[in-house]
Amino acid sequence: MELQLEQIREQQKETWNKFSPGWRKWDSFTMNWLKPLGDEIIRSLQLKPTDTVLDVAGGTGEPGLSIARIVTQGKVIITDLAEGMLQVARDNAARKEITNYDTLACDVCALPFENETFDAISCRLGFMYFPDMLLAAKEMMRVLKPGGRIATAVWGTPDKNFWGTAAMGVINKTMQLPAPPPGAPGLFRCASPGFIAHLFQQAGFKNISETEVTGQVPCGTKETYWDFTNDVVAPVVAALSKADQATKDKIKQEVFRVVDERCPDNQAALDYGAVIIYGEK
Template sequence: MEAQLEQIREQQKESWNKFSAGWKKWDGLTMNFLQPMGDAIVDHLNPRNGEVVLDVAAGTGEPGLTIAARLRGGRVVITDLADDMLVIARENAARRGITNIETRACDVSELPFADNYFDAISCRFGFMFFPDMTMAAAEIYRVLKPGGKVAAAVWGGPEKNFWVTAIMGAINRKLELSPPPSGAPGMFRCAKEGLMADLFSQAGFKNVAQQEVSGQLNCQTVDVYWDMMTEIAAPVVAGLSKADEATQAEIKAEVYQAVRHKYPQGDILIDSGALVISGEK
């Protein structure tokens, strides 16, 4: 891997480990939010008893744990770049009585598995952050058995994801931050129409399909929204760290105003839009 890509990977590993405590705190809310995308992935994979499944960039364990709970005589290997996130995944598995999983901290671009090893592979909201998506897709293809299925979720465009733009928009406006370079890791990196389908096809996958999936972030109050986003979202925390106390207060006030304007009744239930891309080897 090129030195620049290694640097991005190490920065991401440090960031995900740093925010693992926040993800543990908000796991119930975030997993409910992301469940429709995970369910769509599971539907595409349709895992069968006895299969061995890989869940890439699984964070606190989903959708790998849901898949494992459905399998009889099979198992799921749950991977992530950050060891501290996998600690939470193991805790979640133990709490739910799921024993047919193992965890492995590794980089998707250098998967420590043999060729043609897995029956199915899932990846929920990982591709946007992979330093080299082409390399990641090639590695996923390599370790998937012929005839095996893959399904991945990525975020749709900013116009469908107010839960991101409400806070990041305010930060970018107040601090006049430059947009990231084209193709750099980020929330909406994979939203361009056809990008992920082309990536999968170029990697060698066939029968590639794309599905739009919506979800809802049920914060209930704007305070919960603000607290959650400032405790789990690395770009938000990084942006706020560049602002002085007065500017941070202005950003917070702008976010509260935007959210309350959009949800005047006070029930903060924010829609989201994602894409689920599937294929076969």
């Protein structure tokens, strides 16, 4: 892997390990509103009880642990770049008394598995952060058995994801932050229509389909939304770390105004939209 991609990988590893305590804190909240994405991945994979499944970028354990409950005679390998996230996954598995799984910290661009190992692969919200997305897709293709299935979820366009743009939109406007480099890892890196489908085609997958999933992040209050973004949304934390207290206060109040404007019922239920892409080897 070339130096620039290695730097991206190490930066991602550092970021996700750093934020793993925040993800632990907000795990129940986050996994609740992300569940429809995992459900659609699971539905599309048409899992059998004997399947061996790879869950890539599994984070705190989902949808891998839900899959483990289905493949009762099989097994799930949950991988992630960040060991800190996988520790949360192991704790979640122990609490749910799930045992037919393993965790492994590794790079998706160099999966440590033999060819044709897995019946299915799930990957919820991982592709946006991979250093080399095509190499990752090819690696997934390599470790799938002939006829194996893959399903991944990525965020849709910014206009469908108010939960992700409310805070960063205000921060970018207030602090006049420079635009990230084209193709840099981020929420909307894969949002262009057909982006992942085309990537799957390049990697050799067939019978590719796309399904949109929409919903809301049920924050309840704008204060909860603010606290959530400050604990787990890395770009928000990174930007605010460079702001003085007066600027932070100004940004916070403007975010509250924007949320109230979009959600006048004071429930702070913020829209999200994702795309689930399915393919076969």
